[in-house]
Amino acid sequence: MTSLQKSKRVSWVSIILWVLRVTVIALVIYGSAVTLSSGKYAPSSWISLLIAGLAQGSIYALIALGYSLVYGIMLMINFAHGEVYMAGAFVSFFVADALEQSGFLQAQPLVTIFILLLSAMATSTLVALILERVAYRKLQNAPRMISLITAIGASFFLQYTFRGFFGSGFKAYPEFGAMWGRWTFGSVTVQVVQIVVAMAAILMMGGLYWFVEKTKTGKSMRAVSEDKEIASLMGIDVNRVIVITFMLGGMLAGAAGVFRGLYQPQGIGYNMGFLPGLKAFSAAVLGGIGNIPGAMLGGVFLGIFESIGPNLILQGLGIVGANQLKDAIAIVMLVLVLIFRPQGILGEKLAEEKA
Amino acid sequence: MQTDSHPILELRNIDTYYGQIQVLRQVNISMPAGEITCLLGGNASGKSTTLRTILGMVTPSQGSIHFRGERIEGISTTELVKLGVSMVPENRRIFGRMTVRENLEMGAFLRKDRKEIEKDIERVLNLFPRLRERLKQLGGTMSGGEQQMLAMARALMSRPSLLLMDEPSMGLSPLFVQQIFKIIQEINEQGTTIFMVEQNANMALSIADYGYVLQTGKIVLNDTAQNLRDNKMMRKAYLGET
Amino acid sequence: MNKLFECKNLSKDFGGLTAVNKFSFDIEEGEIVSLIGPNGAGKTTFFNLVTGLYPASSGMIMFKGEDLIGLSPYEITQLGIARTFQAVRLFPDMTILENVMVGQHCRSKSGVIGAILQPKSYKEEEERIRTNAEKQLAFFGSRLMGFRLNQPASSLSYANRRRLEIARAMSTEAKLLLLDEPAAGMNPKETIEIAHLIGKLRDERGFTILVIEHDMRVVKDVSDRVVAMDYGSKIAEGTYQQVATNEHVVEAYLGRKGNEEQDNAN
């Protein structure tokens, strides 16, 4: 009886949402079906796309973790995190360039990568810490809107600072010969760099997971993210935890910057952080913002979807130049996730409650 | 009853404002060591603000707070915990995404003596046997009463000399309320001073030594628990008698 | 039968926790009913269900013969139910007058075009809204009038905020007012005044009133009928005397039992 009446009174907003849901699913299924039945791509090329997506996705995941960590603790979207990543990539480029010119890179590629990682992580961490200290510290209890606008300001400030310091031209990372080799497994060929990047990223994320779950500092981070006030009642220095969070986010973003340089050497420039930032944020929301495994999963999923999606779905729908719309996919996904499952894949109800 | 004991914590002439609105007016409260002191009052009477002022989450604009004779107003909450003050917040507010064990460990966050911590976990588990069977369960999945127990156990993990409790009976079934109050008495008997903010006046006064009644930010009554229970005005206003 | 409001077997679950449990209850036109019960008994959740802020898990709510289940809060207000909030929720940056004028929203209808072109009908409507709002505020004497009309609501004292919130609810021209702890945070004098005011609301303005209150003096003074709640269920209903002496109520709400036990132990 009551259920009947309820269904009678569904608002037209929910009707639109249902229509939207059905349309999206139908389009995805129809598009994939058309593409798959056309037999345009062999299964092996799907696997190659998958692995490329995995590599790209693990870079997104590393950045997404920064959003997620900060959001978990401060409930703010650190919009400038994309620029933290850019800073690492940019500065490590100069290091790489110097090492290449001195011949060190060619002689000791592994040591070089290690140095690059160090320099990028140091830079990104520094930028993240400055951001926290200068821009966000005062805003800990400010309305979300205010912190978001500040973060947007910081994002543009950082972009144009780097542009001012280092110029507006795009730079290219030096090539690491060994990285660009290929491995063949049966009919599937993958680039070495894809595997290396994915592995390294997954290793780092594992490290982070261990840190947060097992160490005392990690536990204090979790406590602060659940309830700042109670955490301080336990004797936890909340400010210190926030600083550590920004540090961790910065380190991961810096590493992501180096991986980006290895994987995709072209296009290192002042505005390289904006789009990946937006995508990584989408990934974090997709996985459930504030949730560490969620951010990893979301990033990887987004990378793979971005790599396969255009070919699989959009081409099937007969859209010309489907790969141009690659960048839009992340955003569409973000919108869909926020409409239909705001807590994300792994997210808890909590995300909503805190709203 | 120890009447000769020194106050462990004392509020002297505290005024607290939120923006333009004065919430506390000339509040004087003293918590003698080893006793149970309770603060009674209705909704929005300023009880929570009193606690927040003690904990340094708001700074009073006037007056002083003394812990064992030293002035502590404006001190950070972390420092206060180091001094030996612990708090059981209202509504439990345990860490829902952590296991019971992790919650207890968080309570001992500032301590470094691993062995002693293990011993204390044993001790509080003896106090709250129900928690023992749930050590690996996530805090958020437990019932309200169990969460209240966990919150108390967690607060005890820092070995506090003063335990602040904010509405320990709120939203609990009568059975649980009685259990909780019994345990509060037990904790007190083991030597912890207790300051309790309650709305359930009868229950609170039944175990307290001394009580204060707060109304729109002012202490309107203060006396021994026994006298308060017999006070006519008190019975009328807060115990609902006609 | 002249039932203005009726709910049957109303329940609300929050992921396993039942906040309101098969609650049935009705109000007749012109009554003042008090809802009492310990904190966490589900009283405010009940208000949220009635005003449509939460969807009910099951059960039904009828008002003036219409089913409220599934309606949006604004539709319910339009039908004639208005409320205040436990923690006063005004529009703090709007002036006092504007706050009350917002209450008239559902009783007026000019839109964008009207606002831009300001035809006569628009001006008349605005005038009507304004006088109406001032009338509501005048109900509280001079407290919210005069220069205060154009002050932001955030400048008011706590007690005045409560009053303003009631004025705002009144201005929706509702039939049924839900007041959530109108006397919380007020001193004894103000409390007596509020109790008096609640009576006046019914007698002079013809509102039917459902009030959540902890202060037993208020409950005693104003209620025609008292309903006690605990664990989301109704545990007693009747006149103040009946309810106040009801054993369940005494046990759940006043905690006498624990007290007596303790006395015995001593």
Add this chain to the structure above:
Amino acid sequence: MTDSNTINTIIERKHATKTVLIGIYSGLVTLFVCLIGMVETFGARDIIGGIISMGHTMLIIIAVGSGAVAVKTLREDMSTPGATINKPAFLVEIFVGVTTGLIVGATLSIFVFATQLVDMRSVLINVSPGLLEMLTLQQPASQVMMTITVLGSLLGGIGAAIFNINPRIRLPLVLGLTSVVSLGMLRDMLKIVLSREGWPSVLLNFLVKNQGLSIAGATTIFATTVALVIIWPHLPKIYDKTVRIIVTYVPKVLQFAVSIIFTIALTMRVFWFIGISDKDLPILPSCQAADSSPNVDLAKCISILSNDVSTTSDLLGTNLATLVSTIITVSEILVGSLILLCFIFAIWNIRQNANLTDTKSTLEDPNNALLIIAKRNISAFFSVALLVSLPILLGVFPSEVLLNVGLYMLMGFGLNIVVGMAGLLDLGYVAFFAVGAYSTAILTSPRASIELGMSFWAALPIVVLVTGATGLLVGAPVLRMRGDYLAIVTLGFGEIARFLFLSDWFKPWLGGAQGIILIPPVSIGNVQLIGPHKLYYLIITGCLIALFISARLRGSRVGRAWMAMSEDEKVAETMGINTVYYKLLAFGLGAMIASISGAVFAAKLGTIFPHSFNVLVSITALSLLIVGGIGSLPGIIVGALVLVGLPELLREFTEYRLLIYGAILIFMMLSRPEGLIPRVRQTRELDDQELSQDAWLHDKNEANNGSSVTVT
């Protein structure tokens, strides 16, 4: 006597670190502006010709500022209640100032020294010889370190000393210097305007020299400002008296006649101005000499006024022409001389309106009422006169600037409905601007896919409706989102719009990266509005309409509903407001206003590319809203003038535009969100108050709602 000793110890103990820190921060800022290239870029522009450049001024300001800030902090720290001494001694203050200045100078000199050792240019592109030349003041590097440091300390000391000057002297002094610096920066503008016909050339030669102002010019500007500042407080009285005299002694008929004549003259002048073709007007102001005199083109003007020129009306036309030409000459002088007054009146107009709520009682006094109404009319009249005559007075290039300001101002009004009134932070506002521009292009351009070739005016209603619909389309899915998510999602929508415009998918319709070309200009009658000085009138009309709509909406039932919704959505809903409807309404209206801006933009350029519609447009619109103060309508006007107008006038700025926007956003949010977004902030504060006041009530609510729901 012992006082100064105690002060000294206080300084040492408590404030020394702070002073040093301020010094170091200022030093870092100095380094920052050097490395980012600002100093060098601005070095090319002189404030006073051949004496001091803008780059140097910048460094000086930082050094002086560091001293001032240090002293201010010190004073604030010492004036805490309970302190016995709440003002440091003069010498202590000077010492503090000198210290910070010294640190700034030292930082800079170390930098100069470092550049001598290593070549940084391969990485830091702005560490150029030009910069070093500026920093070394043409001295050998060995001496210069000393010089810079000493200079720094000196300036820091001056900064500190400023606080000890009597404020009655300090204010005119500081404002005088400020106006010299600003006019120096705007030297190009000054040159363009003053070299136009109608302005005496002596003035130009007197004020401007080479790259900057002349010494005499600077002195004059300084003196004028000082005089103005001193007179300023008395001006309202003088103004009041003048108006009173006019109202009481000048007959109404005469007043009326004067204003009618003035209006007609102005209108004629404007029509003539719009009517002349682009070729008649030199684009570059430097070759301004041939700016055709009104009389020459009068015939044209008249022919525009009377559409068909028959023989009978020809005679009348010539007569009219003579009359009009006289009027116009008079009006020219009138307009020119009244320009400054207009400006002042316009400002007073705003002030007057701000006070009007309190003047209800004074209005009842008939004498006062007359005066107030007269004042309001005068201000309104002059504001309009100023707006209308601006392009005539300033010429083409400044009109271009004004046009761009207008485009953003219009967007600002639209965005204000969404953000300021309804409280929905929209970061993808550019999408609506783009849809407006693209739909205009498609409907009007003969080259567009559907080849409709409509006129601008026929297309405009369709454009507005289409964009409004887009607004609803974007609004619908995000209805249930929370503020910050909404912001990011709208940002995403903005980007999606750009991807779609760029994509091959839509290329057949939208032209891909090549965009759409051959968009016809707007025409009124048979006059084509080509050139910024003509389109200006179009956009200013748009702005005025948007301003009017915004002002009307704000005080209305709809505005109240929006405001209530932005303050507390849930409560607004329980007060009977259909929040879904009002959110969509805000999105729709905001989109419509942006579409008009987009339409004018398309008509202005004649060609549109997807690259014009990037996120920076949204950020600019948001920034101007925030700088002016969200929700404040005059704020939008000021914001657009400052954030869009200034960078266009100062070409050097354009490179640092977004850097500065970013800094402004951070600075505003950190230092005075309460002044600029009072609504959001105060709500929050109150929420906090209540939260803490009734913390446990609140928590209990939440506990009821869900604390036990925090289950995975």
